Amino acid sequence: MDVSAKGVTSSDVSTKDRAVSGFGGLSDEKRWEKVRTRLRDEVGEAAFKSWLAPVGIKDVRDGRLRLNAPSRMVRDWVQTHYADRIRALWGAEMPGVHKVEVAIAAPRAKVPPIPDSAPAVVGRNIEAREAAREAGIPAPVLASDAERDSLGAPLDARYTFDNFVVGKPNEFAHAAARRVAESKTPAFNPLFLYGGVGLGKTHLMHAIAWEIRERDPSRSVLYLSAEKFMYRFVRALRHQDIMSFKEQFRSVDVLMIDDVQFISGKDSTQEEFFHTFNALVDLGRQIVVSADKSPSDLEGLEERLRSRLGCGLVADIHATSFELRLGILQSKAEHMGVEVPPKVIEFLAHKITSNVRELEGALRRVAAHSQLVGRPITLENTQEVLHDILRASDRRITIEDIQKRVAEHFNIRLSDMSSARRARAVARPRQVAMYLAKQLTSRSLPEIGRKFGGRDHTTVIHAVRKVEELTSRDAGFAEDVELLRRMLEG
Numbered sequence: 001m002d003v004s005a006k007g008v009t010s011s012d013v014s015t016k017d018r019a020v021s022g023f024g025g026l027s028d029e030k031r032w033e034k035v036r037t038r039l040r041d042e043v044g045e046a047a048f049k050s051w052l053a054p055v056g057i058k059d060v061r062d063g064r065l066r067l068n069a070p071s072r073m074v075r076d077w078v079q080t081h082y083a084d085r086i087r088a089l090w091g092a093e094m095p096g097v098h099k100v101e102v103a104i105a106a107p108r109a110k111v112p113p114i115p116d117s118a119p120a121v122v123g124r125n126i127e128a129r130e131a132a133r134e135a136g137i138p139a140p141v142l143a144s145d146a147e148r149d150s151l152g153a154p155l156d157a158r159y160t161f162d163n164f165v166v167g168k169p170n171e172f173a174h175a176a177a178r179r180v181a182e183s184k185t186p187a188f189n190p191l192f193l194y195g196g197v198g199l200g201k202t203h204l205m206h207a208i209a210w211e212i213r214e215r216d217p218s219r220s221v222l223y224l225s226a227e228k229f230m231y232r233f234v235r236a237l238r239h240q241d242i243m244s245f246k247e248q249f250r251s252v253d254v255l256m257i258d259d260v261q262f263i264s265g266k267d268s269t270q271e272e273f274f275h276t277f278n279a280l281v282d283l284g285r286q287i288v289v290s291a292d293k294s295p296s297d298l299e300g301l302e303e304r305l306r307s308r309l310g311c312g313l314v315a316d317i318h319a320t321s322f323e324l325r326l327g328i329l330q331s332k333a334e335h336m337g338v339e340v341p342p343k344v345i346e347f348l349a350h351k352i353t354s355n356v357r358e359l360e361g362a363l364r365r366v367a368a369h370s371q372l373v374g375r376p377i378t379l380e381n382t383q384e385v386l387h388d389i390l391r392a393s394d395r396r397i398t399i400e401d402i403q404k405r406v407a408e409h410f411n412i413r414l415s416d417m418s419s420a421r422r423a424r425a426v427a428r429p430r431q432v433a434m435y436l437a438k439q440l441t442s443r444s445l446p447e448i449g450r451k452f453g454g455r456d457h458t459t460v461i462h463a464v465r466k467v468e469e470l471t472s473r474d475a476g477f478a479e480d481v482e483l484l485r486r487m488l489e490g
């Protein structure tokens with residue numbers, strides 16, 4: 001495209017100067033937005049708001065990605081905790097960056113520096129905003145200042161018990177959470193919820209908080225991430241405000257600390273947390289904690305804190321099952337008010353197995369796409385819209401995968417794939433599996449035959465022909481086979 005013909009104004013040039021690197025079309029700012037969005041999914045909303053939202057991109061120079069942070073604390077934190085991850089994510093967008101540098105975007109001459117001890121929160125925000133404006137950080141990201149300065153973190157209105165779908169993998173954690181929410185005195189102290197990322201820990205904690213508030217608005221519930229706890233603590237230290245910090249935390253009826261793994265290795269924060277914890281337990285207040293691992297598996301934790309954390313009820317949330325994923329998708333689709341064909345729901349539940357957050361994201365993408373282009377959701381466009389995610393989860397298809405999938409789909413036993421039974425109810429699915437094995441793997445006919453209970457290669461040829469014939473005259477059958485193929489293929 002001829003840029004000069006478009007009449008680029010001088011202001012265009014000056015912003016682009018800073019933000020567009022030589023090629024690729026996407027500006028560095030856009031790229032940074034993408035990376036940040038990924039990080040937000042990875043670290044969660046609370047950590048994102050505290051640490052990453054205020055960070056802007058300065059430029060990319062000599063293989064160094066240079067970022068601006070509004071304060072020393074944010075700078076140090078981002079540099080030590082997120083630099084590696086940022087570099088990896090940036091590298092996926094644009095190779096060539098081998099270092100991430102975070103600097104403090106100090107206010108320049110115009111704005112006199114305000115000493116650290118300045119009490120006026122408003123004044124400090126103005127200063128930060130001014131500095132950010134000069135450093136080229138978009139203003140809205142600082143809107144979270146007030147939120148960050150408040151004691152707890154806001155609760156997500158969607159994270160209620162009503163919206164939580166219960167299945168085998170999470171029923172124990174759910175029951176424990178409910179019990180805590182319904183008890184006036186501590187049911188178990190603490191309730192320790194743990195599980196992998198995106199499996200519903202934060203959702204359950206918010207649900208507890210909502211429920212308690214609804215049952216008894218006079219009880220004070222404080223929910224925050226361990227990172228925020230640390231942020232508050234360090235700030236209190238800096239402002240020599242430790243007494244009121246202690247008081248604030250010790251005056252609550254229910255304290256919930258999310259993602260407690262973040263204080264691993266932070267000795268003074270752990271120590272403070274330990275004391276807060278003990279004080280609250282002594283006062284008969286309820287504590288709820290979440291982490292990505294069980295207390296005994298958390299590294300970098302002081303022994304006494306570890307044993308304290310494990311002495312209440314420890315409830316884990318397991319990886320999702322197919323059934324749970326189905327349930328969650330159905331519920332989310334209903335909530336979003338979109339019509340999603342059962343085949344698509346099934347397809348998504350089969351393909352996106354990592355965690356609920358990804359599952360939700362995929363569904364949202366499919367729904368948004370269908371609304372934008374004004375077409376109903378189908379298996380085809382679902383595949384198209386999600387092809388990048390599906391590719392990523394792709395792996396080589398084995399005959400065992402095929403047998404398992406087909407057996408599940410037709411509701412027969414896996415052993416029937418190699419049994420001698422000839423009843424149509426099992427023979428037909430077996431033929432479908434042989435057909436798919438021929439289509440989707442590079443195995444020879446005799447090899448396929450062997451995997452199906454030592455059958456002859458002519459049996460496989462017969463199966464392939466039979467399935468081809470059936471698909472050409474039975475649309476329902478053809479659709480089944482197609483669905484299976486797509487599920488296996490991605």
Ligand code: ADP
Pocket residue numbers: 159163164165166170195196197198199200201202203204328356357360
């Ligand atoms: P974690 O804190 O364990 O990383 P989250 O609680 O943030 O995970 O959950 C990620 C997303 O998945 C949230 O949008 C949440 O509402 C949703 N989610 C997780 N588990 C369930 C469930 N059982 N039912 C409904 N939504 C769920």
Ligand code: MG
Pocket residue numbers: 044201202203258259
């Ligand atoms: Mg969480």
